[in-house]
Amino acid sequence: MSGVASTLAKKRARAAGFGTNANANKYLNQDYEALRSQHQGQLFCDDYFPAAPESLGFQELGPNSSKTRGVQWKRPGELCSRPQFIVGGATRTDICQGALGDCWLLAAIASLTLNHDVMARVIPSGQDFESGYAGIFHFEFWQFGEWVDVVIDDRLPTKDGKLLFVHSAEGNEFWSALLEKAYAKVNGSYEALSGGSTTEGFEDFTGGIAEQYELRNAPTNMFQIIQKALASGALLGCSIDITSAADSEAITRQKLVKGHAYSLTGAVEVNCRGSLEKLVRMRNPWGQVEWTGAWSDGSCEWNSVDPSERPNANAEDGEFWMSFSEFQRQYSRIEICTLTPDAITSDQVKPWSVKNYSGNWRRGSTAGGCRNHAQTFWMNPQFVIKVNEEDDDPNDNEKGCSLLVGLIQKNRRRLRKEGGDMHTIGYAIYEVPSQFQGQTNLHLDKNFFLTHAQTARSETFINLREVSTRFKLPAGEYLVVPSTFDPHLDGDFCLRVFSEKQTETQRCDDPVDAKLEDETVSDSEVEGSFRSLFMKLAGADMEISAVELRSILNKVVAKRTDIKTDGFSLDTARTMVNIMDDSGNGKLGLGEFATLWKKVQRYMNIYKENDMDNSGNISTTELRGALAKAGFSLNDTIFQLLVARYAVTDLTIDFDDFVGCLMRLELMFRVFRKMDPHNTGFLEMDFQMWLCLTMI
Numbered sequence: 001m002s003g004v005a006s007t008l009a010k011k012r013a014r015a016a017g018f019g020t021n022a023n024a025n026k027y028l029n030q031d032y033e034a035l036r037s038q039h040q041g042q043l044f045c046d047d048y049f050p051a052a053p054e055s056l057g058f059q060e061l062g063p064n065s066s067k068t069r070g071v072q073w074k075r076p077g078e079l080c081s082r083p084q085f086i087v088g089g090a091t092r093t094d095i096c097q098g099a100l101g102d103c104w105l106l107a108a109i110a111s112l113t114l115n116h117d118v119m120a121r122v123i124p125s126g127q128d129f130e131s132g133y134a135g136i137f138h139f140e141f142w143q144f145g146e147w148v149d150v151v152i153d154d155r156l157p158t159k160d161g162k163l164l165f166v167h168s169a170e171g172n173e174f175w176s177a178l179l180e181k182a183y184a185k186v187n188g189s190y191e192a193l194s195g196g197s198t199t200e201g202f203e204d205f206t207g208g209i210a211e212q213y214e215l216r217n218a219p220t221n222m223f224q225i226i227q228k229a230l231a232s233g234a235l236l237g238c239s240i241d242i243t244s245a246a247d248s249e250a251i252t253r254q255k256l257v258k259g260h261a262y263s264l265t266g267a268v269e270v271n272c273r274g275s276l277e278k279l280v281r282m283r284n285p286w287g288q289v290e291w292t293g294a295w296s297d298g299s300c301e302w303n304s305v306d307p308s309e310r311p312n313a314n315a316e317d318g319e320f321w322m323s324f325s326e327f328q329r330q331y332s333r334i335e336i337c338t339l340t341p342d343a344i345t346s347d348q349v350k351p352w353s354v355k356n357y358s359g360n361w362r363r364g365s366t367a368g369g370c371r372n373h374a375q376t377f378w379m380n381p382q383f384v385i386k387v388n389e390e391d392d393d394p395n396d397n398e399k400g401c402s403l404l405v406g407l408i409q410k411n412r413r414r415l416r417k418e419g420g421d422m423h424t425i426g427y428a429i430y431e432v433p434s435q436f437q438g439q440t441n442l443h444l445d446k447n448f449f450l451t452h453a454q455t456a457r458s459e460t461f462i463n464l465r466e467v468s469t470r471f472k473l474p475a476g477e478y479l480v481v482p483s484t485f486d487p488h489l490d491g492d493f494c495l496r497v498f499s500e501k502q503t504e505t506q507r508c509d510d511p512v513d514a515k516l517e518d519e520t521v522s523d524s525e526v527e528g529s530f531r532s533l534f535m536k537l538a539g540a541d542m543e544i545s546a547v548e549l550r551s552i553l554n555k556v557v558a559k560r561t562d563i564k565t566d567g568f569s570l571d572t573a574r575t576m577v578n579i580m581d582d583s584g585n586g587k588l589g590l591g592e593f594a595t596l597w598k599k600v601q602r603y604m605n606i607y608k609e610n611d612m613d614n615s616g617n618i619s620t621t622e623l624r625g626a627l628a629k630a631g632f633s634l635n636d637t638i639f640q641l642l643v644a645r646y647a648v649t650d651l652t653i654d655f656d657d658f659v660g661c662l663m664r665l666e667l668m669f670r671v672f673r674k675m676d677p678h679n680t681g682f683l684e685m686d687f688q689m690w691l692c693l694t695m696i
Contacts, residue, residue: 051073074155076156108204137178213336240332356495378444400475428483564615606630
């Protein structure tokens with residue numbers, strides 16, 4: 001129940017505008033300004049990420065590991081006489097790797113230093129070791145659809161008097177070590193940061209969506225992709241693979257640095273000897289050491305280009321041009337991080353629009369697995385994308401709408417200490433047939449997916465944090481179905497759709513509704529044989545209590561061999577009495593009991609009808625159809641709750657639990673409708689009314 005409350009609270013906060021970079025959510029409800037003011041005169045100690053072994057790790061950095069033996073947590077003031085937060089601006093030399101395999105994170109931080117606007121979003125201003133110092137710092141990260149403000153104390157793990165992990169070449173500069181600590185806190189421990197992709201850091205520092213291309217297998221329109229990315233204000237990084245440790249930052253004969261992160265900052269076509277030459281502009285963050293081959297600063301190739309087309313390319317500033325074909329030969333891969341509109345400060349670029357949705361897969365209800373699992377695939381969450389406008393680019397021969405669809409699985413690093421890791425994830429995309437277009441209040445069923453082929457899909461199903469793929473699709477409506485590769489795996493995800501033009505993206509789900517038949521049987525309508533049975537069962541008071549009802553029902557179902565049940569519980573019997581008891585005395589009279597009996601008979605027929613394999617019970621896959629037969633239309637969220645409450649370990653539901661589920665649903669619908677006579681869809685109540693309602 002607390003998980004449901006937390007989810008609803010997050011939705012309300014998001015709707016109120018919390019979670020943006022300008023109004024970040026306070027991680028673990030820690031308020032930096034309040035804590036800082038409370039600790040003037042004393043140094044802050046963070047109980048949520050303590051200076052203790054559990055903050056370091058769980059295996060290689062676990063409490064009994066040789067790597068953590070002798071570790072001491074020290075504040076910067078204990079490591080040098082005059083600690084500084086940032087010295088002379090944040091640069092790549094501030095980021096030296098320590099005894100942790102998080103080079104992917106350090107590469108992302110190094111790229112961060114190249115963009116001051118992005119840097120300012122991650123590292124709030126006004127932090128130092130001067131006046132007002134209280135041993136507390138904070139950083140902001142994008143986490144699966146929302147920005148969070150993360151508070152830490154400045155106790156850092158050291159060994160032999162030196163920082164154990166990230167440190168600056170300047171011995172008195174600590175912003176990078178503190179940033180790493182805040183990121184470790186979000187992910188559960190330092191060890192949780194071991195191993196990853198630079199794109200993951202790109203995204204958590206920008207809120208953008210990252211994609212990676214191997215240049216040897218790049219798409220034929222790679223140059224156009226680069227131009228579009230630059231025009232949208234994206235960050236582009238590229239590198240040259242190393243073949244051995246000795247290759248790291250080795251300089252080639254033509255002055256390119258291996259294993260080193262470059263930025264790509266421009267892409268143009270120039271007229272050269274009567275033909276167009278594709279050129280890219282690169283930047284070495286060192287600010288020096290430049291390419292000396294064709295199209296480098298001052299090279300003879302520029303003499304064949306009209307002066308009006310020549311860029312200023314002579315300064316030894318780390319920036320240089322090279323032909324696109326040479327770029328593809330020399331470099332190994334390129335990473336593109338498309339930014340969200342709120343991260344763009346320049347009027348010269350046109351950012352892509354973005355839609356962001358959170359969802360989850362739950363065993364037995366909304367975790368249907370990939371298309372290989374035809375019986376359950378349809379149970380996955382579904383999203384509709386409407387793209388109406390084609391791209392503007394007149395130089396692109398391929399007409400259509402450019403989309404970048406990313407699927408991220410949430411918080412998997414935090415689960416490593418419990419033995420969890422990344423699921424294998426991906427998604428399928430279907431063109432929505434005309435008869436379903438314009439509808440989002442519909443969860444498409446198994447028959448649709450058995451009779452329709454996918455239009456597109458993620459490039460692969462893979463066990464990374466994110467799967468992202470670029471598409472160019474004709475204008476129209478498309479259904480996106482994100483899934484794990486195998487069914488029945490629990491997980492939370494974030495689905496993002498970036499598009500060159502505006503799109504409409506919505507969750508596609510069944511509406512919450514119920515067609516409740518009036519099955520009331522009055523006392524006068526009860527047949528003689530049933531009346532005699534009732535008099536025999538009811539006893540002297542001529543009414544049936546919950547205890548008596550339980551006994552009656554269990555005697556009846558015990559004789560059935562075609563349905564499985566371990567017997568009705570007293571709680572289910574009480575629910576049944578509550579919904580049928582008009583007098584409010586907690587017992588059932590003749591007509592009330594007859595009405596209930598009629599209802600139970602109908603539910604039994606539905607149960608048997610949906611028991612496709614005649615096993616005597618129904619699976620959670622069959623439950624959704626059975627609920628529909630009973631008149632209930634429920635969305636994914638409510639269906640997840642029902643499965644969690646009523647299904648047993650093998651994902652089946654016995655008859656008694658099935659009846660209890662339907663009776664409770666009917667009770668809640670009837671109570672709500674009685675309290676909402678004008679069909680507004682909302683209730684207003686005080687706390688006492690809330691308690692009375694929830695305790696029914």
